Amino acid sequence: MSIKERLQALRQELPEGAKLIAVSKYHTNEEVLEAYDAGQRLFGENRVQELLPKEEQLPKDIEWHLIGTLQRNKVKYVVPFVAMIQSIDSLRLLQEVEKQCARLGRETLPVLLQIHISGEETKHGFTEEELQELLQSGVIESLEHVRICGLMGMAALTDDMAIVEGQFAHLQALFQSLKEGAFKESPHFTELSMGMTHDYRLALKHGATYIRVGSGIFS
Numbered sequence: 001m002s003i004k005e006r007l008q009a010l011r012q013e014l015p016e017g018a019k020l021i022a023v024s025k026y027h028t029n030e031e032v033l034e035a036y037d038a039g040q041r042l043f044g045e046n047r048v049q050e051l052l053p054k055e056e057q058l059p060k061d062i063e064w065h066l067i068g069t070l071q072r073n074k075v076k077y078v079v080p081f082v083a084m085i086q087s088i089d090s091l092r093l094l095q096e097v098e099k100q101c102a103r104l105g106r107e108t109l110p111v112l113l114q115i116h117i118s119g120e121e122t123k124h125g126f127t128e129e130e131l132q133e134l135l136q137s138g139v140i141e142s143l144e145h146v147r148i149c150g151l152m153g154m155a156a157l158t159d160d161m162a163i164v165e166g167q168f169a170h171l172q173a174l175f176q177s178l179k180e181g182a183f184k185e186s187p188h189f190t191e192l193s194m195g196m197t198h199d200y201r202l203a204l205k206h207g208a209t210y211i212r213v214g215s216g217i218f219s
């Protein structure tokens, strides 16, 4: 199947309100353009050094979502143009994004809080404990430019789909509880980003509003 055909097949599986992010990391501008010509506008990249040249060279109406680890010293490069940072994984990163928005004149920047759900050491994200600290820190109330729009998570890399489903169910429950709790006055807290090529169907079953699919489109 071509990139276009894979995109069309994926779109048909999306329930109302769910959006597809085409993860273009490691793929060429030509491949991105093929998806673009098939109507795709939301793209995800996980590394700043790969995102910056793509942003410069590719059409300006692409919405770039940063989905990978962001070092604080690189925040200033992405703040001017990214549609969303999905990988906010610490209080200090959140504060740096806020600071750079103010400095660079970015009025509003949507972000997601990345939650550690996989149980794996190597995956980034807030632990429940760190999340509680963030909620109690007063930092969220002080944000003027950063808009927290929901949660993002990555399930464990395993073929055991029962484990993956348990992790998605857990993130969905956390999202619901925050939506009705700490973020109940925030009309923007609506997004749940989870699911990749091998597990997006389970993620959709558990209420994902963004799925992030790379190899299922491009390779």
Ligand SMILES: *Cc1c(COP(=O)(O)O)cnc(C)c1O
Pocket: 023, 025, 046, 067, 068, 154, 195, 196, 197, 198, 212, 213, 214, 215, 216
């Ligand atoms: C690479 C990546 C994806 C897409 O993974 P595929 O298995 O290729 O679909 C999704 N989310 C993040 C954070 C990624 O780094």
